[in-house]
Amino acid sequence: MATTRIMPLHAGKGRTVGKAISDIIDYVKNPDKTDHGRLITSYQCDSRVADAQFLLDKQTYAARTGRVRGADDVIAYHLRQSFVPGEISPEEANRLGVELARRFTKGKHAFIVCTHIDKAHVHNHIIWNSTTLECDRKFRNFWGSTRAVHRLSDTICIENGYSIVEAPKRRGQSYNKWLGDTAKPSHKEQLRQSIDRALAQKPASLEELLHLLEQEGFTVHRRGKTISVSAEGWGNNVRFDRLGDGYTLDDLLAVLSGQKVHTPRKLTAVQAASPKVNLLVDIQDKLKAGKGAGYARWAKVFNLKQMAQTLNYLSEHGLLDYTDLETKTAEATARYNALSGKIKAAEKRMAEIAVLRTHIINYAKTRETYVAYRKAGYSRKFYAEHENEIRLHQAAKEAFNELNMKKLPTIKELQTEYAQLLADKKTAYGEYRQARAAMRELLTVKNNVDRVLAMEQTEPQQKEKDYGQR
Structure with missing residues (x-):
């Protein structure tokens, strides 16, 4: 952010x-x-x-x-x-x-x-x-x-x-x-979309509608006749009477009683084509950190959904064998690192070219001034009058010496190389974004699988311990 x-x-x-x-x-x-x-x-x-x-x-x-x-x-x-x-x-x-x-x-x-x-x-x-x-x-x-x-x-x-x-x-x-x-959908827009999905399941009452929203991870708050909703990460609650036409409490009650037909609001934000796999929540750690029972209920539903999405991902990509998942994840990480290194190398060289071009131009601009400075016997008065030009000329000479350059490239040669590097970087950057997304998704899936396998290994040991105590 x-x-x-x-x-x-x-x-x-x-x-x-x-x-x-x-x-x-x-x-x-x-x-x-x-x-x-x-x-x-x-x-x-x-x-x-x-x-x-x-x-x-x-x-x-x-x-x-x-x-x-x-x-x-x-x-x-x-x-x-x-x-x-x-x-x-x-x-x-x-x-x-x-x-x-x-x-x-x-x-x-x-x-x-x-x-x-x-x-x-x-x-x-x-x-x-x-x-x-x-x-x-x-x-x-x-x-x-x-x-x-x-x-x-x-x-x-x-x-x-x-x-x-x-x-x-x-x-x-x-x-x-x-x-x-x-842009990401606003909190109100997210709630409207969830209400649309809940109404599509034909709830028979307001309580059933609110229960469906709770299953999506929302927390319902009641204060008198006012009902509001919050979710993990939201700063403030969102009241139903501030959701606009078609989503107020009166509108929803009319829809539930059959007096009105609900028409979903036209979306103002782009939704993802398919749900992304997210990391499973460590419920025990969250509870130790002070989260309550309401959060635990939401986290259990969230984890179930993420485990289902993880399994769907594994099935769709033919990664039901753990060794294949490890190999695919390693390959995706290696490809991402290779593209990242290529882009960083191009950026480094582009920065060098930009600085070198500047020094060559400054050297040419200030050469006559520096020659006059030498002829003046490196006069302090002359230096004070032309300090900026002299500093730029000296910096250019130092840069050429550091690069051990016996012959300076032309500005045209540098511009040609820079343009080629920029074109290569743009091409690589498109692949880089795709590789990064693929790597992140695979790492998330693998992390979820590792969590589930660790839980399965822990449960038998716990059962044996409990049996021995009896």
Whole structure:
């Protein structure tokens, strides 16, 4: 589950543009929060001199366009993306942050992503330059950008199997509508669908209808004439009189008495084509944790359903032999790991290409300045006047030395390689999502089978112990 917030950055009073940029970048790059810099990823810039590059791009923009903004000019944008504690690893959070920044800026702005692990929840700080890579335009914080970036973040989380905020409080269009078909049904919609299924069984009374809902895992609450329903994981109860036309208590009583025909409401959310296999609930552990008898009744029904779905899965896929299940699970896990490694290798090389391309461009841009700096005898005064250009040139030379490059590749060669890697990554990513889903399903099924087998082995031993005590 991720939340996001966009914060435009201004120079402010008493600070130069360069100081403002370096302050925010120094904060997000804090080695104590980013595992000594391991969780920092840059795009089209070098994180070590990102402040100098951002400032040089702004100077180039002003020189090319002649547009100079006042003190209210936005110098960069700061996006914060937070994840629910314990759901995602720092490395995966960093990868999703890079994906969010790249897609939101359409790859036209340099940015850095710093993943902080100093809090209970992992969170990303994303800083992107307001000036484009071509130095001819600026990013404008358009109307609705906060909602757009939240929507994109949710989409990326769903694509990668992570949870989202199901009922954010906001004005205007409802969350489920603007998120689209990928949204999960709301609690009210889930209850309406369960009522539809219960009425299809022709219950004779309201008590029988409520009993059918309890069998689906709901808990019924009565307070006077008001009836409400809750379920595991819901924060609040849902009252029948708030379900809309056709689902109020009066409507349901009219249907049960034969005075009215029930017409299921047109679904506003996409339902899964077939029920997924979920992990069995450890009822004893839940009871020790403080759950009551009502939860135990729900969990028993839930486990029975999951055991039936597990058996259906095994039958449909011809995995009734445990050895076959183990082999299939191992193969699915190996395929997932192979695709994951392929994608990570491509992403690593793409990041290297982006940084190398930036250094080559910066090297060419600042070469004349650095030559003049040498001719000036490495003058301190000259350095102070051209600090950003000199820092970028020195960083580029250091990068070339680290890579032991005797001949620099052309920008065209790098762009060709980058485009091929991107195409390969997109192809592999489609297979990766399918492999991940298959692996998760097989691991869940195998876990359920192992649980059942362990229970069967324990029961005979318990019976023998009880018999011996008699």
